[in-house]
Amino acid sequence: MSHHWGMAIDLDKCTGCEACVVACHAENNIATAGPEEAARGRAMHWLRVERYWEGEYPEAKLKFRPVLCQQCDAAPCESVCPTYASHHTDEGLNAQVYNRCIGTRYCANACPYNVRQFNFFNPTWDKPLQLQFNPDVSIREVGVMEKCTFCVQRIKAAEITAEADKRELKDGELKPACAQSCPATAIAFGDLNDPESRVSRLFQSGRGEKLLEDVGTQPKIVYLKRQATA
C-alpha cells in the first residue's frame, strides 16, 4: 500500500518543554548556531516551539505551538527551486535534496511558515559532540538549505524492514524523533492513506485546524485545538 504521511499535534497536550526540538537536533545532525549567530537570527531549528502569551503575570495565559515543515501538497517552495532540490515525493513528503541545492534561498522566501533553514557557514560542533552524529543522516555544507523531513531516514528504514519481512507497516511502528521524544505524546504521526491510523482519525476529529490554510499550501499537519477550559 502506498503511504501518504501526515502529522497531528495536540496543542492541548503540548507543554512547551522543547524535548522535540532537542531530539530533532540530535537525530538530524543539526548544529547549534552559537550565541553570536543566534543573535543575528540564524538559529537552526528545523522544529521550533512558538510561544505566545496573553495577559500579564500572574494571569498570563501561555500557548505553545510547535512549527515544523508542513510537507505541503501544494508547496510554494517546490515550484520555485531552480534545481529541483525541493520536490514532492510519491509519499507526500517535501523532499530536500542537499546535493542539488545551490543556495538561491528562494524556497525559504516562498515558505509562508518560515520553516526552512540555511547553512550560512559550514556547521561546527564543539568536541565531543561530533561523536554523536546519526550515521543515517548526511551533514550539510555551507550554502545548502535544510528543513524537517519527517525523519525520512526512519521512514525509509521502517519501510525496508517491513518489505524484508513481507508485511505492511503497522500504525505507530514508525515515529519521527519529535513524536518519539514528546513526554506528553502530543505529536501523532502516521499514514493518511490508512483510514484506521491514529493520525487519520485525528484529522477527522473536528478539533483539527491547519496552519495558514487559506494561503492554499495544503499542509499535512493538523493542529488540534485546545479544549475549552473552565
Place this chain on the structure above:
Amino acid sequence: MSEYAATLTDDLLRPLLKTSARFWILVVLLLGVVSLGVGAFAYQVNTGIGVWGLNSPVFWAFDITNFVFWIGISHAGTLISAILRLVNAEWRRPVTRCAEVITVFALMIGAMFPIVHLGRPWLFFWLMPYPTERQIWPNFRSPLVWDFFAISTYLTGSSLFLFLPTIPDFALVRDKTTGWRRRFYGILALGWTGTTKQWHRLESAMQIMAIAIVPVAVSVHTIVSFDFSMAPVPMWHSTIFGPYFVAGAIFSGIAALIIAMAALRKFLHLEKYLHPVHFENLGKLLLMMSLLWGYFVFAERLTTWYGNGVSEMTVFWQTQRLSFAPLYWTMVTVNFIVPVTILSFKRLRTIAGCVVASFGVVLGMWLERFLIIVPTLSHKYLSYSWGSYRPRTPEILLLIATFGAMVLFYVVFSKLVPIISIWEMKIGQHPQLAHEHLTSDEKATIWRTQP
C-alpha cells in the same frame, strides 16, 4: 565631405585618439573600487554567505536589491534606441549609443548577482539546461530559471543591437588610423566597406532587432518581478508587479541615461551634439515615468489598504509608519516629489535640473527595490518568526563596486568606441535622403524621377 561631417568625425574620434593622464588616474581609481567588491566576493565564497547580514527569515536583501536595480537600469537603451527608432524620432540620434551601452553593461553587472548571491556559487551553471550525467535538467517552473533565459536573451539581443551599428563606425576609425589601431578596428569592422547592399541589410536587421528587443525587454523585467510575485507571501503576491517593475525599470533607466549623457557632454566636450533639447526631451519622459511610478505605487497601496488583510497591513505599516518609514518617505520624495517639481517647469528642466532629478531617481529606485524585499521577508505570516536586517561590510562593498564597475566599463568603452553613432548623425543632417522618412511609394517615386 561636408564641414559638419568633418567636424563631427574629428570631435567623436578625439577621445579614441587622445588620452590624458586624467583618464588613467580615473581608471586606476575605479579598478581599485571594483577590486574591493571582488575581494568581498572572494571572502564570501571562502567563508560563507554568513559574512553578509542575511538571516532567517530575511534571506534576500542587498544581493537581490542590486540585481533588480541593475537589470532595471538596463531598460534605458531599449526604450530610447528601439522605440524611438521605430517611431522615427530624429532626436534619438546622438543618444542611441550612449543608451545601448548602459543597457549592455548594466545587464552584465545585474546578471552577476544571480551567481554572487548563491550559497554555492561554484555550482551556478546548474541553472543552464545542458545534458549532464546526473540526468537532471533545470526546473522550468522556477522564476529563477526564467531569469536565466530572459537575461541571456536580452543580453545577447542588446549586445548585438549595440554592436551592429558600430560596424560602419569601426570601418571609419579603421580608415582614419594607423598602426595597432588600424588592425584592431579593422578586425572589429569585419571588413565592412559600405556597399549599398550592406547598408540595406544593416538597416533591415536593425529594424527587426528593434521590433524584437522591445517585447524581450518588457518580458525581462516582468520575469524579474515574478521572482517576487510567485511567492505567496504578504505584499509580494500581487498581480501588479509585472507592469510596476517594467515601468520602474524604464524610469530608473532614463535617469541613468540622463546622468551618463551629462557626464559625457562635460568630459568629452560633446556640447555640439548633446543639446539642452535632448535633455529636455528625456526630462519630459522622466517626468512621465515619475507620474506613472506614482500611479502604480498609489494603486498598489490603496488596494492593499482597502483589502485590510492582517499580514498585508503589517507589512504596509512597516513601510508607511514604522521601522522602514524613513527609507520609504525618502523614496517617495526623491522618486516623485522632487522629479515632478523640477521637471514640470520648463525653467527648471535644464541639464542641471534633469541631472539632479535623475540622481534622486537612481537613489529612490534602489530604495524601492530594497523596500519591496526586506519589509516583506522580515514580516511574513507567523509573528514568532519575524526578523530584521542590517547590512554588513561585504554587502556594502559589493554595492559600491557595482557602481564603480559601471563607470569603469563606460569610461573604457568611450575610450575605444565613438560614443555617438557617427553615420547615424550624418544621416540626421539630411534625413530626406535616408529611407527612414519615406514611405515605400515615395521612395519608388524618387527612383523613377531620377535621370
Place this chain on the structure above:
Amino acid sequence: MTAIYGLFDKPDAAQRAYTGLKRAGVASHDITVISAEPFEAFEFSHRDHSMILFRLALVGGVIGFVSAVLLTRGTELAWPLVTGGMPVVAWWPNLVIIFEMTMLGAIVTTVVSLLVASKLPAFRRGLYDPEVSDGKILVGVPLSAMPGGRTEEAVREALNAGGPSAVKTTQM
C-alpha cells in the same frame, strides 16, 4: 581582376555616373556603390524589395519555438518530478521559456543572416578606397563586366559625366 571607379562628392553626382554606366550597358549588379552613410533615396541604392531578412527572422523564431517546446516538455517528461502540486508538464511556466527562446531564435538568425548576406566578415578586401571615409561616394565597375566590345573608355566616359574628384583603377 581590374576595376575602375570614380569618387564623387555628392550623391547626385554619383547618381549621374550610375545612370551613365547603365546607359553604357553595364548591368546594375556589376556596379558597386560604396559610401560612408546610406543614401536610400537614390536609385543607385538599388533597393531589392526582398523581405528575406524578415522571413529568415521568422524562421529563426520558429526554430527557437520548437526547441523550447522540446526542451521544456521533453525534459519534464524524461524525469518527471512533481513540484508545488503543479502538473509535470506545466504549460503556463513553459510559455515563458518558449517566448524567450523564440525571440532569441529570431534575433540570432537576423544577425547571422545579416552577416552572411553582407558577406561579413570579409577576409579579402574587395573594391574599396579609404577616401570613402572622408565622405566620398565610390562608383565602380570590374572591367571584366563589360559586355562584348566595350572598353575602359566607355566606363571612364560614364564616370566622368558625374564630375568625379578622381577616377582610379585598382586590382580587386
